Amino acid sequence: MRMNLFQESLLGTALVLALCGPSFAQITPTKYDEDQRLNMESHVGNLSGHASAAKADYRRYCVGCHGDIGDGNGENAPYLDPKPRNFTLAQFKCRSTPTGTLPTDEDLYNTIARGLDRSVMPPWNTFTKQQRADLVAYVKHFSPKWTTEKPGIPIVIPSEPEVTADRVKGGQVLFQKLECWKCHGVEGKANGPSADTLTDDQNHPILPYNFTEGARFKCGSSDADLFKIFMTGLDGTPMPSFADNVKPEEAWELVFYLRTLQPKNDFNAREKAIAKQLGLKPIDPNVPLPAPPAAAAPSGQE
C-alpha cells in the first residue's frame, strides 16, 4: 500500500513522538539547537578557534564517524569498535582535568593532533594548527554543557623525579595496593579477574590497556601522559581516577613501575634497566603487602 504525503508525515510525527517519550529523559540534540552555538570559540595558546570556520572540515573528515549532529552515529559507526565519541554528552577520555569535569581546549586540541591509540581515530596532524583549533570549537558546539560549565582545573603534575630502584619498587607496591591488576593483570597483560566483564558507558565490552603491547597509551606516550591517565581517569570507561588516594610523588613511582611492564621502547630504557638489575618479578596478589611505614598509618582503616 502506498501512503500519501500526509499519511507519511503523520507516521513520521508519531514515530518522532514515540522516540521522544519519557523514557528518553535525556535532552535530544537537534541540529537547530547546535546551530545556535556556532559562535563557540576555543583558545589554545595564542590561537583562537571558531566553530563556524570548521564546518567544511568537519563535514569532510569527521562526519562519517561522528555524525551530522555529533552524536557518534555517523554512517561508519556500526562497523567501529571502540565507537566514535558522542560529542553531545561532552564527556572525554583524555583530559588533564579531574574526573567529571570538562577537558580544556588544549586537551581536545591534543587529542585531534595525536589521535587515539587502539581506535580508528588517526592523528590529524595534516591539519594546520588553526584548523585544529577551529575543530575544537566545533566539537564543543555540539553540547550545551560548554555554555553552562567551565572546564575543570588541570591537575598539578610536579616535575618528574629521577628513576630509582626504590621508586620502581614503590610503584610495584602501589600496583598491588591499588589493585590495578584486577583489570590489567599481574603482568599488565590485560587479563586480570575483572577484565572480561568490563563495559563502557554504552554497555559495549571494553578491554583494559595491555601494557605488554607497544609504547603508546590511549592518551599519549609520555610519562606525564601516563600520570594524567590514572590521576584523572578515562571518563566513560571503567578506568577510575586515583587522584584522591595517590600523592603526586607516588604517581611518579607508579609511572616508573608501569614502564617496566612495557616491552623495550623509546621511553623506558631506565626503567627496564632497573627492573633487570632488581630481577623484578610480577606481583603475587596472594602475598600480603609489606606493612606501611608508621607515618602512613593514620590513613588506614579504623
Add this chain to the structure above:
Amino acid sequence: MKTEYGFKIAALLSGGVLVVLAAAMLGQKVDAAPASGGSISGTIKLDGTPPHQKPIDMSKEPSCAAIHKDKPITTEGVVTSASGGLANVVVYVSQGLTGNEASEISSEPASITQKGCQYIPHVVVLDAGQHMKVINDDQTSHNIHPQPVKNSEWNKSQPPGAPPFDVTWANEEIAVPVKCNIHPWMHGYIAVVKGPYGISDDSGSFSLNLPPGSYTLTAWQEVYGAQTQAVTVAAGKPATANFTFKAK
C-alpha cells in the same frame, strides 16, 4: 530454599518490630515538624509474586565472598517482605512544592557504603545540593562509577582504608545508576530529588514531612517505574498515601 527461609524469618521479625517502630517514627516525625507542619506516611506493596532474585557469585572477590558465606546474596531489584511490603521505593513530591523547601536541605549528609561488595543502602535518596558520603568498608578496592544523565558523570577509585569522600548532585534525577566496574554485580541507585523525600523500609513503610497543602506524590521503584498520587496534608493531621505496584 535456605535463602528464602532466611528472608521469611527476617521479614517476619521486621514485620513484628515494624508496628512499634512505625509508631515510634511517626511520633518522632510529628514532633520534629514545625508547629504548622504535617506529615505523610504509608505503605508500599507489591501485588503478585515477586520476581526471582538471582544469587550473586562473589568467588572472584574472596574477601567479600567470605562475608556472605553463611547467607548468600541475591540481586536486589525487587525486595519484598513476607506481607508484600516493597522496600527501596523512593517517595517524593512531584507537584505542589512552593519552592521554599530548597532552604530546608538537610545538613545531615546522606551516605552510600560499599560493604561486602554491595551498596548499602541499595537505593540512596537525597536532595539536590545535599552532601553525600561515599564510604568503602571493604578490604578490597572499589571504583564508584555513577552514570547520570542530568548530572556530571565521574568515576573514582577507593582503595581499602581510603577515607570517605564527599559529593553533591546539582540536578534532580531519579535515579542515577551506580556501579563498580571491578565487581560487575554491584548495582545501586542514587535518587536526587528536590524537596522532602522518603524511602520505604524493609516492610514497605515510608514517611515524609510536608507543610499543609495539596501535593502530588511520586513513588519510584527501579524495576516497576513511577506511580503518582494526589494527597492533601492538613496541619497537625497526618495524611496517608499507600501505593501498590503490580508484579510483571
